[in-house]
Amino acid sequence: MATVNEVYGFLDKLAPFDLQMDFDNAGFLVGRGETQVKRLLVALDITLPVVQEAAEKGCQLVVSHHPVIFHPVKALTDQSATGRVLLALAEGHMAAICAHTNLDAVMEGVNCCLARTLELKDLEQLHQDGLDHEGRPYGIGRVGTAHRPGMTAGEYAAFVKEKLGAASVRYADGGRPVRHVAVGGGSCGSMLCDAAARGCDTFVTADVKHDQYIQARAMGITLMDAGHFATENVVCAPLAEKLARAFPDIRVELAQQNREPYGAV
CATH class of the missing domain: 3.40.1390.30 (NIF3 (NGG1p interacting factor 3)-like)
Structure with missing residues (x-):
């Protein structure tokens, strides 16, 4: 069974993390590298509904495009949106790898x-x-x-x-x-x-x-x-397919809670 570190290694070859722009914070951002991954979720954004979906499905890893940690985190509590997402990941024993401007380029x-x-x-x-x-x-x-x-x-x-x-x-x-x-x-x-x-x-x-x-x-x-x-969401399905081919023992799914955040009339 592949580990979080091995999935990160694959993504680093696909879209080297050292190619990210100076302002970015792409990479392995949450979790334990030696955790074995049986199931993972791919999403554009790691929102609380996406994390809850990952937990319900028994995922050990969420792979996203946008970094779940972008600005410096000075406190990790449930008093902020970012804090609630990070706490939910940690409490669910889930890791997060985010490929941002490196995957753009x-x-x-x-x-x-x-x-x-x-x-x-x-x-x-x-x-x-x-x-x-x-x-x-x-x-x-x-x-x-x-x-x-x-x-x-x-x-x-x-x-x-x-x-x-x-x-x-x-x-x-x-x-x-x-x-x-x-x-x-x-x-x-x-x-x-x-x-x-x-x-x-x-x-x-x-x-x-x-x-x-x-x-x-x-x-x-x-x-x-x-x-x-x-x-940008157009990258999620092809990325999930690449991960599924590289790691046939991992069940790779697209997050159903990965949605457009606004509506229009």
Whole structure:
């Protein structure tokens, strides 16, 4: 039976943790490394409902994208949301491994999953940060050709919403048909100029700010905000499949309580 440390080792090869950005806190964040794992849950976020689901299913490990500990924890009590989650993990004897910006950047990570879900062709990196220890390129974002070039911004927004199961898609119409598309899972609005430099007419990301919409329209780029959850949750199922193949003795499941945190009308 594999241990938490062995699962961490697999994830470290898939998306090396030393590739994470300086602000990040990805890694093995909760639990005991030698705990044997019979069952694990994969989620985008480790929320209290996700931890409760993991406990009910008898899981020893939760693997997530977003770090369960991001800001420094000065007290571990039930008086804060983070404290309640960490206490529930500890009391349930469960570990947590979180692969964040390292999983964003690697070739088979968040952004490749997002690009493939949107059926982009001829994928390339939007921005290359460097090479990992095995000489593989890594960097945030991907660029590709639209599955059906020539769609209007409105048509493509509807397509993006359907493919991602997004609660909503907000967009600023750049005035050009959709042909060359950049994607950046999560908060990548600051990479608008990178998309422009690659000759993209459309950029799909999340957490877009007011001034970024204005800038995009001025640049003639259609900028779409499909939501943080929807643009990153696409990695969870492929990640679960990779873990299941690597550890056939572990029952790997997607968290059913892993849900979009907001609704839209």
